[in-house]
Amino acid sequence: MTLQEQQGEAELIAAILAGETQLYHDLIRPYERPVYLLALSYMKNETDAEDVTQEAFLKAFRHLSSFRADAKFSTWLISIALNEARGRLRRQTAARTESLDKDPDEEGAVSPALLRDWREIPSEAVERGEIRDLLRKAVETLPEIYREVFLLRDVEELNINETAEALNISVSAVKVRLHRARLMLQKYLAPQLKSVTKPKRRWFAWS
Amino acid sequence: MVIECKHVWTYISDYLDGTLSEEIRVTVQKHLEHCELCSAILDSTRNILVLTADDRVFELPVGFSERLHQRLEEELKQKKGS
Numbered sequence: 001m002t003l004q005e006q007q008g009e010a011e012l013i014a015a016i017l018a019g020e021t022q023l024y025h026d027l028i029r030p031y032e033r034p035v036y037l038l039a040l041s042y043m044k045n046e047t048d049a050e051d052v053t054q055e056a057f058l059k060a061f062r063h064l065s066s067f068r069a070d071a072k073f074s075t076w077l078i079s080i081a082l083n084e085a086r087g088r089l090r091r092q093t094a095a096r097t098e099s100l101d102k103d104p105d106e107e108g109a110v111s112p113a114l115l116r117d118w119r120e121i122p123s124e125a126v127e128r129g130e131i132r133d134l135l136r137k138a139v140e141t142l143p144e145i146y147r148e149v150f151l152l153r154d155v156e157e158l159n160i161n162e163t164a165e166a167l168n169i170s171v172s173a174v175k176v177r178l179h180r181a182r183l184m185l186q187k188y189l190a191p192q193l194k195s196v197t198k199p200k201r202r203w204f205a206w207s
Numbered sequence: 208m209v210i211e212c213k214h215v216w217t218y219i220s221d222y223l224d225g226t227l228s229e230e231i232r233v234t235v236q237k238h239l240e241h242c243e244l245c246s247a248i249l250d251s252t253r254n255i256l257v258l259t260a261d262d263r264v265f266e267l268p269v270g271f272s273e274r275l276h277q278r279l280e281e282e283l284k285q286k287k288g289s
Contacts, residue, residue, distance in 0.1 A: 021283045025276055032272060037265050046268050053271075054278050061282060112216055116243055118250040126261045135264045155260050179220035182252055185259065190251040193258075 009073050017065055024061055031074060034156040035081045041147050042085035044140065052088060056081035071165075078152070078166035110183040113190040121197050130196060138188050146181035153178050208234045215245045219252055 012027045035056055040049035060067075060080050067076055125131050139147060139155075152163045153174065163178075164171045208230075218235050221227045227235065239246050258264070 021286055024283060025279060028279075032275060033267060036267055036271065040265070050268060050271060050274070054275055057275065057279060058282055061279065061286075109213075109217060112219070112248045112252070114244060115247040115251060118247040118254065120250070121254055121258060123257065123261055126258060126263045131258075132264050135259050135261075139259060139265075154256055155265065157260070175220070179217075182220050182223075182256065183216070185255050186248065186252040189255050190248075193251075193255070 006072075010069060013064065013067065013069075013073065021061075024064075027073070028057055028060070028077075031077055034074075034152070034158075035077060037151055037155060038078060038081055038148065039085050041140070041151050042082075042089055042144070048088070052081065052085045056084045059084065072162065074158070075162055075166040079168065082148075082167070110180045110187065112183050113187045115190060115194070118190070119194075119197075121193055125197060131193070134189065134192055134196065138185055141188070142181055142184055146177050146184065149174055149177040150181035150185070154182070210234055210238055212238075212242060212245050215239070215242070216248065219249060222249070223253055223256070 009027065012023050016023050016027065032053070036049060036053045039052040039056070040046065043049045043052055056077070060077050063080075067073065126135070139150065142150060148167060149163060152158045152166060153160070158166065160171055160174050164174045167174070169177075215235055215238050218227060218231060222232065222235055239249060
């Protein structure tokens with residue numbers, strides 16, 4: 001985001017707080033997708049993710065006056081959405097069994113899938129439903145702490161500082177988790193993508 | 208300086224982001240030039256990141272935006288009325 005855009009955003013927020021509430025529609029438009037994706041990564045189904053997104057935007061509107069002008073609106077918004085998603089998950093699954101006894105950032109290294117050669121898969125491959133499903137599934141199966149960093153950083157393209165701020169974790173934790181997320185995806189996806197994009201011989205069943 | 212494949216793997220993410228120090232970047236680069244294993248790992252990782260970031264992979268549900276703004280509109284009207 002350019003400085004100009006950031007100033008534009010600050011002016012929008014000031015105008016909304018001064019009573020021009022309709023401008024809130026314009027303010028949030030750029031964030032619909034990132035907030036939804038983050039919600040989806042937690043809720044794992046579209047309906048709940050959409051609900052969480054709506055709630056988060058409503059909450060942000062109701063609390064807009066508490067937004068500090070020195071913070072970034074995007075990271076503030078993402079943290080509201082995160083709280084909403086986490087809160088709802090907690091209510092849905094009373095007893096979550098995530099390991100709390102060890103620091104996840106201290107775990108051992110992730111090894112990549114070993115390959116001798118890699119044939120570039122062009123972006124057009126994403127047109128194929130099975131490839132899209134494979135990619136989505138891979139991201140969904142990442143453990144939560146890696147998935148959220150990956151989505152914000154590599155899919156929504158927030159920078160490292162913004163990602164750290166939105167998730168309320170340190171910059172070094174963002175780097176470590178991002179690295180692991182990327183290698184986990186490579187490990188999971190490289191062999192599978194290689195086999196689904198290999199030119200197949202077609203056989204007809206005659207009987 | 209010569210490094211092992213295992214060490215190269217720990218630098219993959221920073222290498223892709225261009226955040227390695229010049230010294231390490233050069234070392235990794237040199238290793239990649241003669242190691243087809245690490246080159247394939249790097250290429251596949253880069254390729255996978257491009258594919259997963261494609262907007263078509265994660266799509267908004269149909270009518271998502273309309274429903275969101277409709278719901279907001281109700282709230283905004285209430286606020287005005289209050």
